[in-house]
Amino acid sequence: MFGGFVFMHLIKRGQVYYFNRWVVGRVLRFSLKTNDRYRAIAVSARVGKKVSRWELYLDYKEIKQRALQEAQKAHADWLTDHFNGVDLEVGNHDLPESPYDSEYEADSAAMGVVQERLTKGTLLPDEVEIALSDLLYYALKRQTLEGWNQPKNLLESMKGGSFRDVRTSDEPFNALVEDFIEGRRLKNPGTKASTHQEYVDHVNEFWLLMNKPALSAVDNDLADQYLKNIQQLPKHSNSAKYKGKSPLHLISMDLPQSDRLSGTSINNRISHLSSYCEWLIRQGKISSDPFSGMTVVLKDKQPYAPFSHEDIKRILSSKLYNHSHPKFITGNRRSNWWLILIAVFSGMRLAEITQLTVDDLREEDGVYFFSINREEGKTVKNKNAERAVPVHSFLLDLGLLEYASYLRKENIDMLLPNLLSDRKKPGDGSSRWFNEKYRSSEFPDFVVEKKVFHSFRKTFFTTCSNKDPSVSYRAVLQEVVGHENQKAKELGSSATYMGGFELPLKAKAVELFTFDGIDHVRDRLKGKANWRQLKLP
Incomplete structure (x- = not known):
């Protein structure tokens, strides 16, 4: 009758039950004036529902405040880039051809996409803040450009005192x-x-x-x-x-x-x-975080660490893959479900995954593969990045081909539609979603350990290399992940496909990625935790 969350908000002091819940930075606690457990549960459920509605309203106010701060940081970075020689025009020689004549037009198109998703309510709760920050960022850029083009507008923007410093407290820094x-x-x-x-x-x-x-x-x-x-x-x-x-x-x-x-x-x-x-x-006590982005470069250490196999199993049992979670069906996206799995079992870069179209999932000689290419305006890191990446059998077992067929029937071009929009480069939105939202809420220890989305790539390569450390297989793996391959010539006649190794050989290299307990994970994700259960694309 009552959700499990109700019991989390009940405490008993003496013979009396109390409602106890953390609400917007404070503990809300009061007596329910009853010693009857079932009555306390019923009252707590009604109170909790009203508090949730009120909290949602207050949370949105906080979300807007945080979004503005993030937008202001991004706007400052953009100004720094611009005044250090980065051209405002999109179409320059170092970037792929853009369908827009100027950055202004490109931002307008991006704003339209964000506005549509906000107004239609197609965003998940943990996507709202990022979407708002993008919208505010584009608005700040537009305001700046208009100010430069129309000095009168620039003068008007300086009269309102838009940026108010809220730091007025003389309380000791550690008081709260x-x-x-x-x-x-x-x-x-x-x-x-x-x-x-x-x-x-x-x-x-x-x-x-x-x-x-x-x-x-x-x-x-x-x-x-x-x-x-x-x-x-x-x-x-x-x-x-x-x-x-x-x-x-x-x-x-x-x-x-x-x-x-x-x-x-x-x-x-x-x-x-x-x-x-x-x-x-x-809490409205200060206006900015002076420690944001501050770090000490660790000597002789990578800027990110690989995930362990236990980390991978933890990730694949978190709320995105846990059918017992109360918001599994309605609070997750199919695109995010597949995004992490493709990263785990392919070693591809985030930007490569997020640019995949349905037509990039191809088959040749009985081998299904992802085609990483420059078609239709897609970008790649370098010439070695253009390649064929065989699809791991784990992904095929989970129904990747069926998923692609579903997208075709719906006339959806992108393999992972409805990912968060990219602010600066392909994969930027998904990086912010995983590293700033999902990782921080589900795995705060990964933040301290410097484990980020790119860690999937390192884990894949390291695992496969350890399974077969021979020079020949290492050369094949380098081609699979898009590294510059200095040793491909050692296999001579095997290098045929796209100027490299044969697809079946690369498929064997991809299948080297495995870990203890993988069968149990596969069975669970094929069961009640499968992608078909998710309502959002």
Whole structure:
């Protein structure tokens, strides 16, 4: 009769039941004035429904605020590019031919697509913020261009004081950290207490290290100074030679590099401070996150890490692939369902996957393959990227051919329609969806571990290479993933298709990608968690 969520919002104090729920940055808790469990459940269900409606309205206000901040950042990046010599015209010699004569026209077309999806309500909740930020970004660009062309408009835009600084609080920077953590505990009940405590410790450490600043004093300059200071601190502050010394004293000691905090530890602190600042923005306490985009380059490490096979299994059992999730059917897209699976089992770049058309799924000599090409205005990274990528049997077992046939019957050209629009380059919208939304909500540990969408590509290549490390198969794999292949000549007569290796040989290389438990994952995704259950294309 009642959804499982109702029980999450009930607590019992003494003999009385209370409604208890995290709502827009605060805990809403009040007595239901009953000790009867079933009556408490019924009342909680009615209250929860009303709160959800109210919360949705308030969430949208926050979403618009965050979207504007993201749009302003993108607009600033665009201005930087422009004033460093990037031409406003779309049709230049370094870019593929565009159907639009100018960036202005291209943006107008993109705005039309976003507006249509917003007004028709075809966006999922986690896509709304990205779509709004795109719309606002295009609007800011248009306002800037019109201001340059019509100085009178530029003068008018400067009169309204559009960009208001909301940072007026003299509260200490760390004053609200416990409220922040309380929200994290309610939203992530399975997270270890030690993880929550790390956030508290790092916020307090910043506050003490930077001489106890108020909220209004924390800006980009202070964040930059903190980054310099934190690199001087020891990784074992409780060791005998450093214990009891103040942070300022430790900084003055000029510690040997081997004793200092690692890049990973520093980036972890920055990530925690950034999360806290994003929460403060939503509370209206500050206007921007000075730690956003700040990082320390890790020496001798890749900017991203591969997914482990356990990570892959976690991803393929998350809400997008979990039929038990309450929003599995109505809250997911078929395009996103296939997007991740194709990335896992092909090693293709995100931009290559998102540009695939139905006609790019082809067959030759009994081998189905994805054709990566420049047809119909598609772009590729380099000449090695134009290639044939055999379709893994896992994807065929899940009904990829049936899915493509369905799209043809619906007269849909793109293999993955209705992905988020791309702001700058192919795959940009899907990258933001996965890395900023899906990954952050479903796998926050991947953020710290630097595991991004591109990690699928590295996992595929590494797994296949480890299955057969011979020089010959490595050369075949290099061609499959579109790397420059210096050793193809070693197989001589095998290099026939598209100037490279035969499709059957490449198909064998693709099939090297497997992991323990793959049959169980296949059976589950062919069962109740299959793509046919999803309502949205």
